[in-house]
Amino acid sequence: MTASQRPRVPRRALDGVLLLDKPLGLSSNDALIRAKRLYLAKKAGHTGTLDPLATGLLPLCFGEATKFSQDLLEADKTYEATMRLGIRTTTGDAEGEAIDTREVTCDEAAIHAVLPAFIGEITQVPPMYSALKRDGKPLYEYARAGQTVEREGRQVTILKLEILACALPDVTFRVTCSKGTYVRTLAEDIGEALGCGAHLVALRRTGVGALTLENSVTLDALSDAAESERDAWLQPVDALLSTFPLVQLNEDATRRFLHGQRLKLSELTITGDAVNAPRVRVYAAQGRLLGVAKQGEGVLAPERLVVTTAG
Incomplete structure (x- = not known):
């Protein structure tokens, strides 16, 4: 029997929200496709992308829940991130090549001292390696071609910013921020304020609006579970509307x-x-x-x- 002759597996009209703990190295779209296939769902969408480098909370919407995904796109996000001081990279994270190396002379007290300047409404210049478009083309396409284009600064809001661990040159912090905030850019700007530069080496999203990792599930756990167990992981549609x-x-x-x-x-x-x-x-x-x-x-x-x- 050829692939075209195999009977098509019927899709399910499924409504609900899955709090997925996205793994490292997988795009948000690939994670969505895998979850949709496991649930045999007719309709599904995610609520804002996480870079392949990032892990953590990726709410997936099925059926009627997709109508409310925009509300989570607008919601504040919380991340736990680790930046490495002393090295700047082409991408602002560990996927890029080092372009500047400087000695790290600051201590933990100096790091705490610069943080207040990054709390509240701040201006960020979007990174070249981003999906923002210029003349219909994503910025990362210009960057891959070795081109740098002018970008206007954008206003974002940092609601909370705190240091979780400091083992220089690595600093782990937690940030709650408005939509459109680039945590890579935040790490780079903090590094510049400290005089040594920095890049992001780890990023984990722990909250989207009122949703947290507390009731999340991994793709591996979903794959190993029976259908009834998978359905038990689904939150009701109004989980997106709790606020x-x-x-x-x-x-x-x-x-x-x-x-x-x-x-x-x-x-x-x-x-x-x-x-x-x-x-x-x-x-x-x-x-x-x-x-x-x-x-x-x-x-x-x-x-x-x-x-x-x-x-």
Whole structure:
């Protein structure tokens, strides 16, 4: 029997969120393809890429959960990273070639002293080895051709930055940052502030919004598990929406909401944090997730609806 004659394995209409602990050396897209194949899922997507050099939390969305993946793209991220002082590389990380070597004369106290300058809103110049596009072409294509193009600085926010371990020339730190932050660039800039340069040698993402590695699973564990065990690793769709205040509708309001109708806030019972929230997650009276909505100008307006829910 040839490959074209083999019966196609039916795909499953699966809804949920998988908190994957991505391994080293695998792209986010390859990790997604492997997980999708293991689950035989019809529809899947990830919520923002991790470089092959990076490990850690990669939330994968199946089915209806893909409608809310954009919310995690916008979310703050937390990383644990190790930078090596004294060496700059072409890529800003261990995959590149050394282009500058300097003596490391600072101590741990000096490192702690420069960190406050990198907390809050800062300006970063995106690295040449990045997927940002210039004239329709990714920057890394220019870099591989030996070209450097002008890049404008971008404003990002460093919410938290702390040293976890210091064994010079290596320094391990934890950072919580806004979307669009390059941790490689942060390490390089800290190295320059210390006068010796630096590059990233390890990067692990530990948090995306309210999601953490606590309930994550590896591809190896998924591969070894039975189908029922794999399904047990799936989080419900609303795991992506846990930071949104909750609104619950009665039967009549649920019916109208699912038909895309805007509901008058004066006719609804909205309490707690949801009263003044611009966006909320919406449930039926029996606890079924209906979707997310925007509040304003006296109405609750459906934004994205859930067709089916898992769990």
